[in-house]
Amino acid sequence: MRSLIVVVALLVLVPLFKFCAERPTMTIVPIYAFSLPLASVVELNVPLPPPFNTLSSLLGAFLLAAVFVHITVFERARVPSPPVGLWCLFMAWVSLTALWAPSSGKAMQGLMIAVPLVMVMIAFSLLNWSRRDIDVLRLAIVISGLVVGAYALYLLVSGAGLPSHGVNARFSVTSDAEDTDPNILAASLLLPMAMALEMFVHTRITWWSRRTSRWIGGCALILTLFAIIATGSRGGLLGSFAAIVLTLYFAGRSARGRQVARRSASSLVTLLVGFALVVGVIGLLSPNAVQNVVGSDPIQRLTRPDSSGRNDIWKAGYLACERHCDHGIGIGNFVAAYNETFPFSGATGNIGLNRPAHNTYLQIAVETGFVGLALLLVALASEWAALSMAPAREIMPAQRAALAALLIAEVFLTAIWFKFFWLLIAVDRAIEAAPEQESVASESPGPDGLPPTLAAPVMRRAGVVET
Incomplete structure (x- = not known):
């Protein structure tokens, strides 16, 4: 019976995967984007630890596999834009901080979450949109x-x-x-x-x-x-x-x-x-x-x-930054730094230990140091510059607004290693690619073998096209 189920599953999944791999931008990518607010909390009965046992994680893995097959079999990959390189540089430094993290287990857990998110963004950058x-x-x-x-x-x-x-x-x-x-x-x-x-x-x-x-x-x-x-x-x-x-x-x-x-x-x-x-x-x-x-x-x-205890958390986080912001305590180890300094923070509320930063910039500064924070800000500035260019402004003017809004919300949240943050960054990659695709299409040869931008003036001079 189990063998029959496996065979039936393969008969269904293989054609489905091939269909998604042929055109991921019209299939698995929008499905993944649609699923994030809901599928991130749908746990599956699979032999994987949280948070990799959710439906959104499964769809993310399916997306990465489909994009890999797409760029190796069906279509040549795009060359990633400069912001992708800056994000990779940021991720390289974040990974390096795991070497000196006091809790190597927390650091490795943080990297296991962070790396696939960046990979999804890179996958978007390799596709033609x-x-x-x-x-x-x-x-x-x-x-x-x-x-x-x-x-x-x-x-x-x-x-x-x-x-x-x-x-x-x-x-x-x-x-x-x-x-x-x-x-x-x-x-x-x-x-x-x-x-x-x-x-x-x-x-x-x-x-x-x-x-x-x-x-x-x-x-x-x-x-x-x-x-x-x-x-x-x-x-x-x-x-x-x-x-x-x-x-x-x-x-x-x-x-x-x-x-x-x-x-x-x-x-x-x-x-x-x-x-x-x-x-x-x-x-x-x-x-x-x-x-x-x-x-x-x-x-x-x-x-x-009231501030819901954030002021007291930020006081302890500031003291932690004084101790660790030179090179960072290591990814995934903000809580350890917070627990060190909380008794000396002068907190007025009973907010307790083991609290997240409730501020992404504070978390990055404590975990990865000023170098990591600087690399993050440079990468974000490159995103803003890319979205400020003329084609992107016309294709999706709301993207800059969403980026600014999310960066404001990150002052009160610890949310950089969540799928929705990297979905927004990944959408930037799609917007970058679309003008290239449109310009390539506009330069495709016309009936006379000339691109439209050259064929129109020739036909106009010949009296074929009215001015």
Whole structure:
């Protein structure tokens, strides 16, 4: 019986893998991007330790294998861009810090998580992307936020209640607080929210009308923002505000800037009116629903003026930096440095030991030293420079906004070694490749053997093309 199951599985998986390897940008890549907010907490019954036993990790491994076969069998790989080299340099230094880490086990565990994430980003950089491929990827990411937001709305409106995290009930896709962090979920939704807003005011999906794209973008924007609010994450809410403002700003500076500005104003008014009508209808049909939302723990948490213990953690982290920021204590060992210095930090709250940094930049500085922090900032600056170039600005103006929003949220989170962070960096690689593909296509020989850019002037001089 077991042999029969293996044979059937091979008969299904081999053709499926071949199909994905032939065109990964239209198959496994968007599936992987769509799955991240949900599949990262879906544990599988496989003989692998956490976090490698999740559905998203399995899809990531499938993606890497499909891309490898694609570039060796079906299509030549692209030459990676300079930012990829800078990320590899950063990763090389991070790996080097494992040599002097006090806990080699923690360091190796950190590397086992970090290296595959960087490999996925490199895989994106090796693929050839078209504008249609980017539209598929964009839509997959937007729909992922829409699905998560719809689930959050269902939990609150139906009265089912939000999952319990400590003493508060905050939205997450699973009720096990050890498997998910609402703050991480909020940060993972910043990219879908920015892309949804971009669809609403700027970008039309290739195979849809502008009206359809706007409707889907508007619905996804509302639901994704609702999910972020339901997490009760103040860092996520601050990042979402930055994403909205910067997306509108960068979209307004595109080639269709004036049109975008007019559409943004009218569309946002329409969106707010529609949202108010939906809230009114829900209030009439179920008076307790609105009360459940307003009185929920996430809303109450967002309005409290406390720091959730972060100030005390940062004090201990600052002392740890004074001791270790010259060359770093080693990847995965921030907690050890924190435990050393916490008794001397003068913390006023009983926040305890074994706490994460709740600040990515502080974590990187303590674990990898000022060299690692400098390499990280240089790599991020190269991403910003690449996204500021003319082709990228027009293809996806929301990408810079999402990057800025995530970097703001990282001030309150320890989230660099999460899939959603590297998905955003990987999307940059797709945007870089699309202009190259379009320019190559535009220079392909026409019916007379000349590229279109040369054939048109020749035909015009011959009187074939009207001027």
